[in-house]
Amino acid sequence: MPSPGSVPLHLLPPGAAAKVVGMEAGGPKRRRLLDLGFVPGAVVEVVRRSPFGDPTAYAIKGSVIALRREDAAGILVRGDV
């Protein structure tokens, strides 16, 4: 479901905010990301990236959630919050 102008979440720099618009992950990983709050329409903010570049902490629906790069890459976001 890639929509025009969407980018995978792992490309956002710390401090950026965006809206979840879709999900490329499938199966249990998809379910897990949805349960963590990465549902379409949710606003996600990049809080900080670990010194080694992975994982990255994201603020979403009132919690801070750390995701590995490969998981964040399955989430599509668009910059206009």
Place this chain on the structure above:
Amino acid sequence: MASDGLFRTGPRAASGSHPVVALAGNPNTGKSTVFNALTGLAQHTGNWPGKTVRTAWGTARHRGRLYTLVDLPGTYSLLAGSAEEEVASDFLCHGRPDATVVVADATALERNLNLVLQVLEVTGKVVVLLNLIDEARRKGYDIDVGVLAEGLGVPVVPAVARDGRGLPELMDTVAALCDGSLVTHPRPVVYPPDVEESLRRLEARLAGRLPRGAPLRWLAVRALCGDARVLRLLAGPAPPPGSPAPAGPAPPPGSPLPSPGFSPVVRPRPAVSRTSPETKRSAGP
């Protein structure tokens, strides 16, 4: 099943005939604060057998009655397959608690309702403890508890657990759920028609393979999510047509072991495995 060992040495064994109350919730919602306030020093901790998941259980006294409380691991989901989620889900499915408290963070209600709705698919004997009401007020949130309870179909008790506020009301509600004087009517999650049709078919197939009272709809949902253990059960041999459900009536409350779970590939006769926990455990996953 992961929870068998705990049942023999843990809450069920310790509880005697006391009702067993599970505490579930997202991480950091005040679950342990509630647990500590209600159990005081009468508590034990340990690793969940076979898992690196720590858990605690203890005894609470309310209006002269004793309750065994089990502090389940904090999770955002019962479905996604981490060790914590498996422990929480197994306990709710097979431990058959007499009541379940879902502690929810009033400042992040939307996030917390995900787990509430999942728990309601497993068991209806639920009370939602809407905690951190003080923080929510500070943020300007004014939650209509009555509307929330109406929408969910289960009682909702507002609380500030750190100050003990709301906990007597919580235990009154728990007591009423345990003694059957309060019956809930949880609103089921309704899925799109094609999913509902698949669930209906899966439930029918599961019904013949599980003890009466098993949370069929929830297990069907898990099958659709690809849960390996439920799929194994569905792939196993079906009972001959017209044969009775495998385990007869559900075990009485306070029975020493949980219902045998859904791994008849490992142990096809639930009635047998209930009397032979040793072999069951050694054969378990």
